[in-house]
Amino acid sequence: xxxxxxLTAALPGPPGRRAAKTVRRPGRILAQWRxxxxxxxxxxxxxxxxxxxxxxxxxxxxxxxxxxxxxGELAWIWGKxxxxxxxxxxxxxxxxxxxxxxxxxxxxxxxxxxxxxxxxDVTNAYLGYQVHPGHAALVDDVIAWYDATAAGLExxxxxxxxxxxALERWAAHxxxxxxxxxxDTGSWTQLNQRDLTDVARPVLPDGFRFRTADQxxxxxxxxxxxxxxxxxxxxxxxxxxxxxxxxxxxxLHVLVEAPDATMAASTIMWLxxxxxxxQFEPVGTHPGYRRLGLGTAMLLHGMHLARExxxxxMTVVCAGAPGHRQARGxxxxxxxxxxxxxxxxxxxxx
Numbered sequence: 001x002x003x004x005x006x007l008t009a010a011l012p013g014p015p016g017r018r019a020a021k022t023v024r025r026p027g028r029i030l031a032q033w034r035x036x037x038x039x040x041x042x043x044x045x046x047x048x049x050x051x052x053x054x055x056x057x058x059x060x061x062x063x064x065x066x067x068x069x070x071x072g073e074l075a076w077i078w079g080k081x082x083x084x085x086x087x088x089x090x091x092x093x094x095x096x097x098x099x100x101x102x103x104x105x106x107x108x109x110x111x112x113x114x115x116x117x118x119x120x121d122v123t124n125a126y127l128g129y130q131v132h133p134g135h136a137a138l139v140d141d142v143i144a145w146y147d148a149t150a151a152g153l154e155x156x157x158x159x160x161x162x163x164x165x166a167l168e169r170w171a172a173h174x175x176x177x178x179x180x181x182x183x184d185t186g187s188w189t190q191l192n193q194r195d196l197t198d199v200a201r202p203v204l205p206d207g208f209r210f211r212t213a214d215q216x217x218x219x220x221x222x223x224x225x226x227x228x229x230x231x232x233x234x235x236x237x238x239x240x241x242x243x244x245x246x247x248x249x250x251x252l253h254v255l256v257e258a259p260d261a262t263m264a265a266s267t268i269m270w271l272x273x274x275x276x277x278x279q280f281e282p283v284g285t286h287p288g289y290r291r292l293g294l295g296t297a298m299l300l301h302g303m304h305l306a307r308e309x310x311x312x313x314m315t316v317v318c319a320g321a322p323g324h325r326q327a328r329g330x331x332x333x334x335x336x337x338x339x340x341x342x343x344x345x346x347x348x349x350x
Contacts, residue, residue, distance in 0.1 A: 050100070056132060079243070178345055
């Protein structure tokens with residue numbers, strides 16, 4: 001760990017409690033901890049701090065950016081879900097001086113309500129987190145906080161497979177490979193990347209055209225996503241949250257309009273100006289308009305727009321197991337190749 005005071009904004013404690021204490025840990029520097037009480041939930045301001053850490057890690061060790069901790073993924077997850085699920089999203093932030101160097105965001109049990117009226121009870125806990133590589137030892141503090149926050153629940157997490165130190169520490173705390181991630185249809189994801197120096201020109205079928213969310217409007221943008229991912233938890237309120245996030249641009253939110261005016265496909269590109277990279281998240285096509293080449297054309301068009309906006313590099317996440325060939329084939333077909341993958345872990349209820 002780097003020298004200097006290490007501060008943490010914490011969760012547990014009675015309302016209004018503030019405490020500061022000095023902690024000495026074997027092999028570590030003397031650290032001054034500031035603990036802020038209350039059950040602090042993830043806010044839009046927190047997301048901006050987390051995005052800043054994502055940019056820092058991307059600049060020095062992009063392979064260590066966890067799949068749910070990238071600049072674009074953070075904005076997408078919080079924007080679309082905070083209105084419905086934000087009450088079950090506690091977090092803790094660790095600072096060195098004024099700089100955020102680690103964070104943990106727990107997704108606790110909740111109900112997921114979808115566009116078809118169905119309701120799913122999510123009964124386990126999941127952790128999104130990121131630790132700056134210069135403060136790698138903080139992963140133990142992140143794990144301890146998660147174990148305390150989600151005590152009594154089945155706990156899951158998905159560190160980067162490239163983060164050998166973190167994987168060792170998770171194992172030391174009793175986490176093991178999640179059986180759900182094994183086999184041909186296992187639930188793990190891979191990050192794909194490509195540069196934007198040579199991007200083919202997009203070709204749409206006759207009668208289709210590209211639109212942006214700025215042009216099509218909020219209702220069309222929401223419906224395009226709901227149709228592609230039905231049944232979906234996405235709502236107009238969720239889209240309003242997405243539009244408020246740092247990095248969202250309506251001119252980089254692309255839709256494909258069919259001859260009958262249906263929005264047949266859509267994607268958002270999240271531009272990280274500091275690293276000149278952009279991420280597709282999400283990407284979807286209406287089931288009635290698949291296998292027409294719309295996804296390929298939309299991705300190529302999006303990459304041209306991202307390049308015009310200043311990006312030199314592009315990323316997209318997809319399911320990585322061998323049985324999930326369709327999405328991987330789409331992205332490989334437009335020049336993406338695997339860069340990293342996650343390593344899902346689980347700690348069963350004792």
